[in-house]
Amino acid sequence: MIGIFAGLLLRALVVLTGAALATFALLWHAPGDPALAIAEARYGQNVSKEVLDFIRAEAGFDDGFWTAFWAWLVPLLKGDFGQSSVNGRDVWPDLVTAMSYTFPLALVSLALGLAVSVPLALIATRKPGSWLDRGTVALASVGVAIPAFWLGLLLILLFAVQLGWLPAMGAETATHSILPALTLGFGVAASLTRIIRSGILEARGQPFLPAFIRRGVARRDIARDHVAPHAAVPVVTVLGLELAFLLEGLVVVEVIFARPGLGSFLVSAIFARDFPKVQAVVILAAVIFVVVNLAIDLIYRSLDPRVSERDA
Amino acid sequence: MTIQAYGLSAELSGHTILYPTNLDFKPGERVGLVGASGSGKSTLGHELVDTLRARGASVAHVPQSPDEALDPLRSMAFHWREAEKALGVAPDHARREMLFKALQIERGDLRKRPWGWSRGMQQRFVIAMALIGTPDLLVMDEPTSALDPVVAAGTMDLLEDYLKDRQTALLLITHDLGLAARRVSRLMVMEAGRIVEDAPTSKFLSAPETQAAKALCAHRNWLELPC
Ligand SMILES: Nc1ncnc2c1ncn2[C@@H]1O[C@H](COP(=O)(O)OP(=O)(O)OP(=O)(O)O)[C@@H](O)[C@H]1O
Ligand SMILES: [Mg+2]
Numbered sequence: 001m002i003g004i005f006a007g008l009l010l011r012a013l014v015v016l017t018g019a020a021l022a023t024f025a026l027l028w029h030a031p032g033d034p035a036l037a038i039a040e041a042r043y044g045q046n047v048s049k050e051v052l053d054f055i056r057a058e059a060g061f062d063d064g065f066w067t068a069f070w071a072w073l074v075p076l077l078k079g080d081f082g083q084s085s086v087n088g089r090d091v092w093p094d095l096v097t098a099m100s101y102t103f104p105l106a107l108v109s110l111a112l113g114l115a116v117s118v119p120l121a122l123i124a125t126r127k128p129g130s131w132l133d134r135g136t137v138a139l140a141s142v143g144v145a146i147p148a149f150w151l152g153l154l155l156i157l158l159f160a161v162q163l164g165w166l167p168a169m170g171a172e173t174a175t176h177s178i179l180p181a182l183t184l185g186f187g188v189a190a191s192l193t194r195i196i197r198s199g200i201l202e203a204r205g206q207p208f209l210p211a212f213i214r215r216g217v218a219r220r221d222i223a224r225d226h227v228a229p230h231a232a233v234p235v236v237t238v239l240g241l242e243l244a245f246l247l248e249g250l251v252v253v254e255v256i257f258a259r260p261g262l263g264s265f266l267v268s269a270i271f272a273r274d275f276p277k278v279q280a281v282v283i284l285a286a287v288i289f290v291v292v293n294l295a296i297d298l299i300y301r302s303l304d305p306r307v308s309e310r311d312a
Numbered sequence: 313m314t315i316q317a318y319g320l321s322a323e324l325s326g327h328t329i330l331y332p333t334n335l336d337f338k339p340g341e342r343v344g345l346v347g348a349s350g351s352g353k354s355t356l357g358h359e360l361v362d363t364l365r366a367r368g369a370s371v372a373h374v375p376q377s378p379d380e381a382l383d384p385l386r387s388m389a390f391h392w393r394e395a396e397k398a399l400g401v402a403p404d405h406a407r408r409e410m411l412f413k414a415l416q417i418e419r420g421d422l423r424k425r426p427w428g429w430s431r432g433m434q435q436r437f438v439i440a441m442a443l444i445g446t447p448d449l450l451v452m453d454e455p456t457s458a459l460d461p462v463v464a465a466g467t468m469d470l471l472e473d474y475l476k477d478r479q480t481a482l483l484l485i486t487h488d489l490g491l492a493a494r495r496v497s498r499l500m501v502m503e504a505g506r507i508v509e510d511a512p513t514s515k516f517l518s519a520p521e522t523q524a525a526k527a528l529c530a531h532r533n534w535l536e537l538p539c
Contacts, residue, residue, distance in 0.1 A: 211381045214361050214373045215441070216398035225394070229385045304385055306427060 008297055012290040019286035020076075020279075024069050027275050035061060037273035041086045055085075072279065081283075082276040091280045094265070099284075101171050102254070102261035106246055108181045113188025120189070121196035128201060136193060143190025148249040152183040152256040169258040180257045184249050188242065195238050196231065203230035229303060236300050240293045247285055314338050315369065315449050315481060320359040322352075330355045330505045337449060337481035344492030344513070345485045346528060347502030353485045356502065357451045360483070364449065372442040376453040376485075378434035382426040388437060389422040399445040411440040414470040416463060432458045436467060443474055450475075453485045468495055489528050493517060501525045
């Protein structure tokens, strides 16, 4: 068990290092002169050569890739995300503000997705192949295929523009979160419904179930104690992918609804070529991803210890 | 009271694998069901158990393979508790110890899941679960197929002991005529989804009527096997 945990931690470490290196390398080799972009962001058009040289020296662009990488990584390991290369402000407090908008939205969307998908999948699998089941599958397939930006705009048109019930832009009040949460929650619900449904159907096909019925175990107990755990295994496995899907959707939704969260933070940082901010978001996303996947892996192993047995 | 089940039949994707069959068992009677692999023995056992259970009779069933009997995600202790609950009996530590000892699985770790036990141990665990209560009929599908001859004989002895002072009837499904001949008083032969012969064991062995029964009896050296 300890060995498995150490292995998982090691894997997490490798993923994080890879993510840090990859982001830094990508930004480092991005086309165009980053110093020029920073200068323009700070001082407007027509910057002098001296200013550019100053910025290059300040940002460490002259020292070569590895020096610059270490200069970024070492403070980062101490929790220092550095300063914005555009306005010189510390990145961390702004990042925290952005997170305070994004995390509640992500959690609400996930909760919404679960609250819809679990009952829907349970109802659909009551009679596999019935019109209810087929309708659910069709709806979920369409739901997975609908892009978040399109659904978001549609909801804005309907509820904000046409009906005027809900605000479309900003994040001042809780009502501002309703449309973004619906947009994200819909996508989550659609993909989770499909996964949970097929998980339940697969679990119902387990070869040992008839024996439990013949042994006289109540159907409800069989569903709770045998079908549910088997159905949960594939669902837990894909939750990590679901999270990636959610992070991606968050960026789009925050931009559409003009919410000052991590997505908007990232997009504006990219346009301003504000490397420290971009790197901070990518590293944060990588940490979240790794931590959640670690948790999922542990849950998965407690559900189905055969996995650990095979690994050992 | 005689247990009767009429018109047992089964189809699989439009193909009949069990033709309408009638069965009856006197209380305490021990019946063997033999036949070639794929002749429909397990199917008949399932239909019989399901029909009787639907009628409210108390039946216990030991599936052919432990994979069909145990949930790989649940501990052995969970299976045992669940079986006791299904029978409506109070947890009885002594009864479990007695059964486990008789089946020589008392050293198995109940906290483990089925795949933490050997197949033969799993099979004996499933047999033990079937013996918790006192059903009217006990259907055992190849109960000794994963057991070595000595343990198999011990298991059958325990079964005899269990049946001795009960009214429980036994349907023993096996392709091992030697095993069946020693333990049952009546033998049925299945062939391609039908029972083609049904006779007292002694008559069956001395004067088999059908081709299928004759083919089985041609291997009478099986009787020398220690079970
Ligand atoms: N899962 C299945 N898929 C397809 N056909 C099956 C399946 N199970 C049973 N059958 C069919 O049903 C017939 C009877 O099967 P059954 O398991 O009852 O035979 P059996 O007499 O118990 O054989 P064995 O001695 O090998 O256990 C087989 O001939 C086979 O064609
Ligand atoms: Mg069989």
